[in-house]
Amino acid sequence: MKISNDYPEVFEFDSRDSVSGQTWWNTLGDKWVRVNLITDALGNTVGGSHSSRDLTGGADRDVLAALRAEADVVLIGGETVRTEPDCIPRNSDVVIVSKSGNIPLSAIAKARGRVTVLHGRSGNPPSPTNGVVLPQFTGGAIIKAVRALGYKKIVCEGGPSLAQKLVDAGVVDEWCQTLSPKLGQRIPELVAADFGGVLRNVAHDDEGYRYLRRSRNGAPLIST
Numbered sequence: 252m253k254i255s256n257d258y259p260e261v262f263e264f265d266s267r268d269s270v271s272g273q274t275w276w277n278t279l280g281d282k283w284v285r286v287n288l289i290t291d292a293l294g295n296t297v298g299g300s301h302s303s304r305d306l307t308g309g310a311d312r313d314v315l316a317a318l319r320a321e322a323d324v325v326l327i328g329g330e331t332v333r334t335e336p337d338c339i340p341r342n343s344d345v346v347i348v349s350k351s352g353n354i355p356l357s358a359i360a361k362a363r364g365r366v367t368v369l370h371g372r373s374g375n376p377p378s379p380t381n382g383v384v385l386p387q388f389t390g391g392a393i394i395k396a397v398r399a400l401g402y403k404k405i406v407c408e409g410g411p412s413l414a415q416k417l418v419d420a421g422v423v424d425e426w427c428q429t430l431s432p433k434l435g436q437r438i439p440e441l442v443a444a445d446f447g448g449v450l451r452n453v454a455h456d457d458e459g460y461r462y463l464r465r466s467r468n469g470a471p472l473i474s475t
Contacts, residue, residue, distance in 0.1 A: 301334060318406050344366075
């Protein structure tokens with residue numbers, strides 16, 4: 252699907268063209284934390300089924316794939332995994348943040364990358380995963396633990412509570428937000444954080460989805 256960049260420069264590229272998509276998103280250097288979420292215009296992250304699947308469409312899945320390809324690891328909250336078991340990518344390393352370690356085996360059954368669960372001392376992650384005890388579940392402690400696993404380029408795909416922790420800790424370099432034309436459901440704890448930062452890009456596709464990029468911490472570190 253065609254994506255049209257509207258700001259700051261006007262150009263187009265095919266969302267399914269991995270080369271052009273990679274060039275578009277590869278703007279942060281070799282070490283970063285990026286958040287990628289889909290919301291409606293009001294910041295709601297789920298629809299009637301309490302899933303982000305209710306909002307997705309257009310080129311959003313292609314953008315998701317491009318951002319995963321740029322990262323060393325995908326960071327996801329345990330509640331998101333339990334609600335949306337199919338959110339685990341097949342070919343990427345994944346770190347799941349879950350105090351309980353309660354991760355359904357069906358969610359990780361098809362994963363080919365390394366799956367690590369950051370859990371509390373009494374947590375009980377499933378045996379096919381690599382469990383790591385996390386003393387504190389602050390945004391800074393989470394990213395420190397992910398870095399200790401050897402990952403430099405981190406993309407967090409939510410849920411919104413995990414994204415909020417990272418934003419509050421000031422560890423997010425770039426915020427990527429797909430604005431869906433569909434109206435979601437208002438659940439206060441599932442509303443996206445207000446990232447602020449500097450607006451870097453605005454784009455859209457032919458189905459009415461808009462793609463926003465905001466940065467902090469001096470990002471982007473390199474230009475396309």
